[in-house]
Amino acid sequence: MTQTTKVNVEAQAIEAKKASKTLMILSKEEKNEALNHLADVLEREYETILAANEKDLENGREKGFTEAFMDRLSLSKERIADFAQGLREVSELEDPTGQVLSDWTLENDLQVEKVTVPLGVIGMIYEARPNVTVDATGLALKSGNAIVLKGGSSAINSNKAIVEVMHKGLAETKIPKEAVQFIASTDRSATNEMFTMKEHIDVLIPRGGGKLIQAVVENATVPVLETGVGNCHIYIDKDADVEKAINILVNAKTDRPAVCNAAETLVVHKEWLAANNEALIKALKENDIHVHGDEHVMNIIPGSVLAGEEDWANEYLSTDIAVKAVDDLTDAITHIETYGTKHSEAIVTENQEAADKFFALVDAAALYHNASTRFTDGGALGFGAEIGISTQKLHARGPMGLPALTTVKFLMKGTGQIR
Structure with missing residues (x-):
């Protein structure tokens, strides 16, 4: 890590900390006006972002990124409009700060309030x-938080342009543009520097592949x-x-295969498979779904390849x-517990007792009975935009x-x- 990188990252974090003090005392109306203005500016400046x-x-x-990766990276006028609409939807949500969760009075007449901040x-x-x-x-500003952004090098130009446009918009609002910091360095040491900046950054949120998330969890001294x-x-x-x-x-696998709430594994009861394999095979073929199966599945589904340990x-x-x-259901739960990531799991059954057992025993952030895993999403659940999907158990899940x-x-x- 170069000294310059350290100084630059720290300077940006300090600016964000200063700006957070202004954010904390803004009214919900001032924050909402700023978010709506940001939405307008993003739509107006879409050509700059697309370039x-x-x-x-x-x-x-040039680097041969996969189709799924390119899809996540790609922007369009419509996608930018969706970003803007997301900001407007967040502005309409209830302000999460300043809410009195509980209050009581002690015997000595000391009044106590538990308030969100x-x-x-x-x-x-x-x-x-x-x-x-x-x-x-959008979520950070609405909740009164400043944010320090460190995006991947593959989207560096897009992210810089987006932040520049948002800074342009924020300059015309009550929210200081310093509340949104973007670390433009592609040097990995800049990310590592954020890991230990607990005097300026209150929480880290990693969002991406398993290696990125694990690196943050294992190396950060800032709460994650x-x-x-x-x-x-x-x-x-x-x-x-x-x-x-x-x-x-079919919906869970093919609606948007490159997102984290898409289904990656089908666990199927042997009795159901024996009775309905023709319908399943037809659906798999029609939707171009490629099967990596165990030996039992290999003998039933044409064109499947033998799954290795890494496939599960x-x-x-x-x-x-x-x-x-x-x-049986017990085997299904054991397989999910062995290989699942505690994200989203679904059971399809008309047996309520089986569904209840699945809900009770499977450890995941989101469980479904007779519904697609694709609903594990802030927008789909009425939260507006989401900052990520937590698979841990403390603070948020x-x-x-x-x-x-x-x-x-x-x-x-x-x-x-006095006491």
């Missing part, structure tokens, strides 16, 4: 998703809100309705899927919207009481 994005896409083509400064470390730059900023990769499972029970099962599987844990982010045949970006203060109001 920068094309540089990243050209670099991606911003975290302070959020450090966001993410990969090739320019939408995160906007989503994370851990988001997780999505090795999500669809379990088709022996009592599953055929039409429901196939529709849910793989986040394909494509139309490939691992398929495991099991004898599941899609993290505005409430996850707050903590609490205890406010005591007295008349001279």
Whole structure:
């Protein structure tokens, strides 16, 4: 790490900390006006952003990035409009700060309030998703937090342009533009520097692949809100309705294969598979889903390849899927517990007792009965934009919207009481 890199990152974090003090005392109306103005500016300046994005896409083509990776990286006028709409939707949500969660009065007449307050400064470390730059900023500002953004090198031009446009917009609002910091260095040491800047950054949120998330979790001294990769499972029970099962599987696998709430593994009861394999094979073929199966599945589904140990844990982010045949619900749960990432898991069954057991025993942030895993999303669940999906258990779990970006203060109001 160069001394220059350290100084630059620290200077930006200090600026964010200063700006957070202004943010904390702004009214909800002032924050909402700023978010709506940012949305207007993003839509107005879309050509600037697209020109920068094309540089990243050209670099991606030269480096041979996968189709799924290029899809996450690619922007369009419509996608930028979606970013803007996300900001407007966040502005309409209830302000998560200043809420009195509980209050009481002690015997000595000391009044106690438990109140929600911003975290302070959020450090966001993410990969090739320019939408995160906007989503994370919107959620941070709405919840009264400043944010330090460190995007991946593959989207460096797009992210710089987006932040420059947002700074232009913020200059015309009550929110200081210093509340949004973007670390433009592609040097990995800049990311490492954020790991230990706990005097300026209150929480780190990593969003991306498993290696990135693990690097942050293992090396950071700043508290981490851990988001997780999505090795999500669809379990088709022996009592599953055929039409429901196939529709849910196809949606969860093919609607957007490159996102973390897409299904990566199908676990299927052997009895259901024996009775309905023709319908399943037809759906897999029609939707160009490529199967990596165990030996039982290999003998039933034409064109499948034998799954290795790595397939059961793989986040394909494509139309490939691992398929495991099991004898019963217990085997299904054991497989999910062994290879799942505690993100989103689904059971398809008409047996309520089986669904209840699945809900009770499977450890994941989001569980589904007769529904697609694709609903594990802030927008789909009514949170507006999300800053990530937490697979840990402390502070926040599941899609993290505005409430996850707050903590609490205890406010005591007295008349001279002493102890």
